[in-house]
Amino acid sequence: MTIQEYFELVFTDYTLRTITLGTAVLGAICGMLGSFAVLRKQSLLGDAISHAALPGIAIAFLLTGTKDSNLLLIGALVSGLVGTYWIRGMISKTHLKTDTALGLILSIFFGFGMLLLTFIQKQPNANQAGLDKYLFGQAATLVESDVRLMVIVTAISLFILLLFWKEFKILLFDAEFTQTLGFNTKFIDILITFFIVLAIVLGLQTVGVVLMSAMLLAPAAAARQWTNSLAMMILLAAIFGAFSGVVGTAISASQDNLSTGPVIVLVAAVFVFFSFVFSPGRGLLFREIRFRQNRRDLELKKTLQFMYSIAKNHKDISHPHTVRILNDFRGFTRGTLRKLEKKNWIEIHGQNWSLTTKGYETAENLYNQQKPHD
Amino acid sequence: MKEQQPAIQVDDLTVAYNYKPVLWDIDLTVPEGVLMAIVGPNGAGKSTLIKAILGIIDPIAGSVAIYGKPYKEQRKLVGYVPQKGSVDWDFPTTAVDVVLMGTYGKLGWIKRPGKKEKKEALEALEKVGMLSFKNRQISQLSGGQQQRVFLARALVQDAAIYFMDEPFQGVDATTEIAIINILKELRKAGKTVVVVHHDLQTVPEYFDWVTFLNVKKIATGPVKDIFNDDNLTKTYGINYKVAINK
Numbered sequence: 001m002t003i004q005e006y007f008e009l010v011f012t013d014y015t016l017r018t019i020t021l022g023t024a025v026l027g028a029i030c031g032m033l034g035s036f037a038v039l040r041k042q043s044l045l046g047d048a049i050s051h052a053a054l055p056g057i058a059i060a061f062l063l064t065g066t067k068d069s070n071l072l073l074i075g076a077l078v079s080g081l082v083g084t085y086w087i088r089g090m091i092s093k094t095h096l097k098t099d100t101a102l103g104l105i106l107s108i109f110f111g112f113g114m115l116l117l118t119f120i121q122k123q124p125n126a127n128q129a130g131l132d133k134y135l136f137g138q139a140a141t142l143v144e145s146d147v148r149l150m151v152i153v154t155a156i157s158l159f160i161l162l163l164f165w166k167e168f169k170i171l172l173f174d175a176e177f178t179q180t181l182g183f184n185t186k187f188i189d190i191l192i193t194f195f196i197v198l199a200i201v202l203g204l205q206t207v208g209v210v211l212m213s214a215m216l217l218a219p220a221a222a223a224r225q226w227t228n229s230l231a232m233m234i235l236l237a238a239i240f241g242a243f244s245g246v247v248g249t250a251i252s253a254s255q256d257n258l259s260t261g262p263v264i265v266l267v268a269a270v271f272v273f274f275s276f277v278f279s280p281g282r283g284l285l286f287r288e289i290r291f292r293q294n295r296r297d298l299e300l301k302k303t304l305q306f307m308y309s310i311a312k313n314h315k316d317i318s319h320p321h322t323v324r325i326l327n328d329f330r331g332f333t334r335g336t337l338r339k340l341e342k343k344n345w346i347e348i349h350g351q352n353w354s355l356t357t358k359g360y361e362t363a364e365n366l367y368n369q370q371k372p373h374d
Numbered sequence: 375m376k377e378q379q380p381a382i383q384v385d386d387l388t389v390a391y392n393y394k395p396v397l398w399d400i401d402l403t404v405p406e407g408v409l410m411a412i413v414g415p416n417g418a419g420k421s422t423l424i425k426a427i428l429g430i431i432d433p434i435a436g437s438v439a440i441y442g443k444p445y446k447e448q449r450k451l452v453g454y455v456p457q458k459g460s461v462d463w464d465f466p467t468t469a470v471d472v473v474l475m476g477t478y479g480k481l482g483w484i485k486r487p488g489k490k491e492k493k494e495a496l497e498a499l500e501k502v503g504m505l506s507f508k509n510r511q512i513s514q515l516s517g518g519q520q521q522r523v524f525l526a527r528a529l530v531q532d533a534a535i536y537f538m539d540e541p542f543q544g545v546d547a548t549t550e551i552a553i554i555n556i557l558k559e560l561r562k563a564g565k566t567v568v569v570v571h572h573d574l575q576t577v578p579e580y581f582d583w584v585t586f587l588n589v590k591k592i593a594t595g596p597v598k599d600i601f602n603d604d605n606l607t608k609t610y611g612i613n614y615k616v617a618i619n620k
Contacts, residue, residue: 039462039465039466041462071525162485164483164484165486166478166481166484166485166486166487167478167483167484169467169475170475170478172465173461173465173467173472173475174456174460174461174475175525176430176460177423177456177475178478179428179429179430179450179453180430180449180454180479181430181449181478181479182449182482183478183479183483184445184610224466227466228466228467228468228511229466229467229468230465230466231468232466233466308488366509
């Protein structure tokens with residue numbers, strides 16, 4: 001199937017439509033809630049939570065013996081929440097730093113989950129095949145009920161987000177101040193964390209334990225580059241996430257043997273790369289261009305000012321001087337004279353230059369023009 | 375005749391991290407309408423005292439009363455300017471948005487700021503001389519400007535008592551003067567202002583009340599009575615020669 005065929009089929013083919021819708025919704029909710037994780041500097045929390053969810057999936061399977069994805073997700077949710085609770089406990093009750101607590105919980109839970117998975121695989125029961133899809137995800141296994149659940153959870157979290165918008169925003173910016181205003185910061189905090197855990201658990205089937213945190217962080221990190229407004233950042237992150245989901249699904253559906261989860265993550269990474277380089281405000285490219293332009297402009301003007309300091313000693317400001325005296329001035333290059341002449345600041349006669357009236361005035365007022373204006 | 379309640383009454387306040395005391399048996403009475411500096415060396419517990427009064431930190435023991443009642447019941451009478459460095463100024467928001475956050479307390483849960491709050495926020499920005507920066511992204515403000523935005527946020531809280539944690543830290547002379555003028559205006563309007571302060575030189579000039587703190591309370595009272603070598607030496611442990619008669 002080519003990508004073009006994919007887009008022709010996506011509206012008519014039931015399976016394709018379900019999977020595409022699923023990855024789009026997943027990308028949107030992850031982008032939205034991932035913005036909170038990024039702004040709270042809890043980027044690694046997502047990684048820890050997704051890994052912490054693995055033993056929950058295995059235990060849910062061992063207890064029920066079914067592979068009903070909703071049941072397994074409840075298991076993942078419980079163990080993800082337990083992991084989160086332990087991380088918070090470790091940070092507040094011991095001297096361990098956040099990264100240590102995250103790393104410990106991540107690897108202990110993941111190790112335990114892998115142990116259980118191996119144990120399950122050795123069981124004389126054919127039913128267990130396919131549990132390992134939760135490691136790297138398998139979008140092809142998405143069915144309508146999975147997508148319905150994603151849509152419902154996304155709708156609820158959107159509603160909560162809009163309802164507590166003001167509280168979320170102030171807590172993200174200044175938690176202590178929020179507390180002095182009388183808001184229950186613990187409640188807001190738990191609400192945000194709960195929904196982040198929920199989004200992660202929803203994505204496990206599609207993207208998998210290992211790559212889930214990228215779904216959470218990449219769209220948000222990309223969105224931050226384009227805007228200075230929180231609402232716009234969250235909106236953009238949701239759009240980037242949804243777009244990564246759709247494009248990733250399209251690419252993986254159009255090729256054989258490309259699993260969807262990693263492709264979605266890579267598409268999201270392209271968004272990140274593009275944003276970090278090309279965003280007009282914070283992007284590396286435009287910042288570098290602006291930096292060079294400003295520097296060159298200033299060099300030019302400072303050369304002019306140096307010429308002014310020579311010229312002003314003469315009664316006649318347009319008295320010609322030799323080019324040679326400029327050679328040792330830092331910032332003076334061969335192109336300088338041409339550029340200065342083009343701006344009508346100087347005139348060149350052979351090996352001599354002279355200031356124009358315009359050049360004289362520009363140099364005289366240079367500092368006032370250059371002063372940073374608030 | 376009804377007895378005049380002190381603005382702030384702290385009794386036996388003790389705060390400790392693990393076993394190490396940070397504040398020990400603090401008794402403090404701050405009368406209404408003073409502009410008070412809290413001074414003391416690093417680690418003396420100045421910020422902790424403010425945070426304990428505001429309920430950000432749980433004390434081990436002791437009580438705090440704002441106009442005779444627990445802080446929880448009197449929140450709306452209290453405004454707070456945290457240390458500038460306590461937040462991430464790269465947060466995606468504008469100056470006026472930060473100031474609007476000062477109205478959130480009175481709004482309570484869920485309700486959004488409306489026209490009235492917006493107007494108050496703009497007025498507060500004007501008072502601190504930052505109106506023309508209202509839509510500026512906060513990371514693009516200088517340190518002094520960020521401090522003014524924080525002050526404006528406290529002003530819209532329209533409180534009776536203000537707590538400020540080192541509002542003069544890292545600001546230039548112009549901003550320092552602008553800030554102290556606003557603080558003096560607040561005092562003139564009958565408000566009580568408590569400031570964690572580092573520059574001993576300016577204490578007599580800026581403040582009329584002072585508390586010396588070094589884990590224990592050394593002294594508290596009018597600047598003209600107690601701001602002397604004796605108390606400075608007790609607080610800082612060395613003979614601190616400050617040009618009081620400058």
